[in-house]
Amino acid sequence: MKEVKLAGQMVPAIGIGTWHMGDDPTKEDQEIQAIRAGLDAGAKVVDTAEMYGDGNSETLVGQALAPYQRSEIYLISKVLPNNASQAQMEAHLDASLQRLQTDYLDLYLYHWRGNIPLAETIAELDRLKQTGKIRAWGVSNFDVPDLEELWQLPTGKNVAANENLYNLETRGIEFNLTDWQAEHELPLIAYSPVGGQHNELHTTMLINPVVQEIAAQHQVSPHEILLAWTIHAGNTIAIPQSSQVKHVAANVKAAEIELTPTELKQLDREYPSPDHRVPLAVN
Template identity: 35%
Template sequence: MVKLGNKEVSSIGLGTYGMGGKNSPDYKNDAKEVEAIKYAITNGMNLIDTAEYYGHGHSEELVGKAIKDFEREDLFIISKVWPVNLHYKDVINSAKESLKRLDTDYIDLYLIHWPNPKIPVKETLGAMGELLDSHLIRNIGVSNFDIANLTEAIDQLKHGKIIANEVEYNLENYYIEDDLIPFCEKNNIKIIGYSPLNQGRISSKINHVAKSLGMSSIQCTLGYLKKKSIPIPKASSISHINELVECMNIDLDENEYNRIKEAVRR
């Protein structure tokens, strides 16, 4: 478990992009995907990541159905507001619509999904502050923000604090370790890493070192990424979820971490 906001969350979370559709709703796998989310939670993955954009809201509906069987306070639900909805009133409306679809009273962490240069971040963060005061969200975060975006957001936020930045982080996109991650660490902003397994394209760079460490490539990859982030791979099959659950127990020592890092950057 790791600390995020005021809660302990699983060191690997469950991403849901593609569950319930991508750009539009897809209902054909609903029962399977709800059961997959339930199975992940039952096996210790209490952090679930979704967004109003995923399946045009249907992903949130599936998450809402899945979490009904669990104590809400034991879970950590992340959702996101799409960049066209970053004006003050639109943010408030988007959050309320997400809450309806999730069928819950609050969102643990609400993120700006992507920066929108046409809408002042100050206006968006003002709405986030209102949501915080209204107890509709418990934490504020961002997604896909670079250092310039983050610097502006930190400067403009007058209420609360930015606790997380959700960005792509995998062994092909490791370069954020050189600048963005240190900046976030300095400002106590947790990195949440989406596409940690690069959508199934595991880097061949680590096959040899994984074998020498007695790990699978997935275990090696997630063990490495966990050191500086909370990875949130998407999984909708029981076998894949079991792999992720096993990875939650992996804690690389410094030598193992550095061997993987050297292989990745070779």
Template identity: 30%
Template sequence: MVKNIQSTVTLHNGVEMPWFGLGVYKVTDESEIVDVVAAALNYGYRHIDTASFYQNEEGVGKGIRKSEVPREDIFVTSKVWNDEQGYDETLEAFENSLRRLETTYLDLYLVHWPVAKKYTETWRALEKLYTEGRVRAIGVSNFHVHHLQHLMKNANIKPMVNQIEYHPHLTQGEVHAFCKNEGIQLEAWSPLKRGILLNEPVLIEIGKKYGKTPAQIILRWDLQTEVITIPKSSNLGRLVENADIFDFELTSEDLKQINALNKNKRVGMNPDDLDQK
């Protein structure tokens, strides 16, 4: 059982990654992002997930420095965007992310999407950064099984993480099983399906049993299905509410009911809609 907000999972390279974190997609106002990151860290969060595409890395860095938490105690993730992919381009993008964050290293660097004819070269750049100690772990985002298989045929280092859209309407069973078998840690983006799931009757009923909100039920389900979760919020009350999921445990019947909500419905793009290899 994941015991608290700072509990970690050990990635296949031995790095400890927090199960629970803060996503900051679409939080672009600098004062807002600074305040929310600092508040989250001071409350107990230790995992912040950003990306160059989010255009808020500078604010994330300022929020980290504004907080009372030392940088070495924080797990910071960023991602290389699609138009930055390729070997040399990725190395440059990485340096730009470090500069904006004002940090000397990242804890996790991800290939944001499997861009055709580029992601294997992008991965080669990530391997270089990893072997040089510039980043503690490397991984991918939005990769289906066939992307992972293709990448691993051409890679020297297996991805440590695959961050995908994952929620009760999109359980991605094939990707989940493949990653578990390969020792690749799954991570959920948009775990609440951008709020769409908060009116789901099954989740409301399960929540009543534990005195929890539908959002809290979903986030607890993430953890009990062995998926790292990074809900986004810029509201302090919601930050606290999202993290209040460590004092109960869903039953196997609860999990079965939630899993049965799967509709294979996305709110984001299907990675296969990109022009593939």
């Protein structure tokens, strides 16, 4: 199973996303079982955020993780831009920790840039790391200019990851961001790697004949091929989200799929890498 180093820890390259989870009480048991199925299949990374369902996702994750050894989970959450100030961030972190039923996060991400000065947000993230409430901090939805600005800050190089929308059809970050991150040894966390649970991105990837043909050759689903593609470069962790037990377990196992050079070229022909800069995709 492919692994990636995240803040000094080796973790499986496919984790568990939880966006849109925790909002429907009738699905609570099913969603808890889905998260647990992913962990039981070998996942370690669980990604959530205070924004997701206004805390509902974190509450659900806390319930799902209750039977597990905390040290066996790599837990990520995110702070909203409006809450990322020196005055407010710790209180919001404490609220996330309470919902998650834990006393620390492995990684705390600045969800996207807002109006608070970046220097203030990063200084506070680094201070919170010193308290032990977070083991590492990172960013999300940052493009190259954002990372270059971050790199100039006194503690900016302590950043542990950047989380962005990335999949076979949405490859804009390959123009220069993925190379920048590889050069600076900054792991990428890819959200919506198969286009979202309900295909919010209206992608054609899952019904693409070439994707389906490669999936058939490997005797797996198109979802699994898309995940294997997302992590094939070696510096990326994919965090697909699903509420289906069977689906989540299969997603995790996709980290064992090796796509051949021929298959990668076939997929490139269907969804080429960009030859010009495009705006950062955000969902």
